[in-house]
Amino acid sequence: MSDNELIQRAIKMRSQALAPYSNYKVGAAVLTESGRIFGGCNIENSSYSLTICAERVALFKAVSEGETKFKALSVSTNNAGMPCGACRQVIWDICGDIPILIADDNSLIVKTESIKLLPMPFDATKLS
Numbered sequence: 001m002s003d004n005e006l007i008q009r010a011i012k013m014r015s016q017a018l019a020p021y022s023n024y025k026v027g028a029a030v031l032t033e034s035g036r037i038f039g040g041c042n043i044e045n046s047s048y049s050l051t052i053c054a055e056r057v058a059l060f061k062a063v064s065e066g067e068t069k070f071k072a073l074s075v076s077t078n079n080a081g082m083p084c085g086a087c088r089q090v091i092w093d094i095c096g097d098i099p100i101l102i103a104d105d106n107s108l109i110v111k112t113e114s115i116k117l118l119p120m121p122f123d124a125t126k127l128s
Contacts, residue, residue, distance in 0.1 A: 003072070003111070006031050007103045009039055010074035013054065017041040021048070027076045028054035030062055030095075033069035038062040055087040059094050070094070073114075074101040080109035088118040 006029050013027030026042040040057030080102050091114050102110040
């Protein structure tokens, strides 16, 4: 599985987004260690706090299908936007430190890691 394949899946997922309020469509795709790819898109709600981000949709779909180990996550927006703070925390909790590929409408713009998006993360090790 190439980075480009994962990026293209995230770009494609944007067409599924339901974003009638912001018109900011986001697609995401997560690659599991078993080689499966799960896509997600943002889904907005008139009660804004009930909106869910594409990254969380993709990750929750994967987990609901029994996947628990992840290799990479790609996110696509029209302007290569980064994951929000809530998604950064969820990515860390579920995936640990994995590559994060940020794309615009066409291709990779930034390749980073989840630890760079959420330095000094709060996680289960702090709950003892």
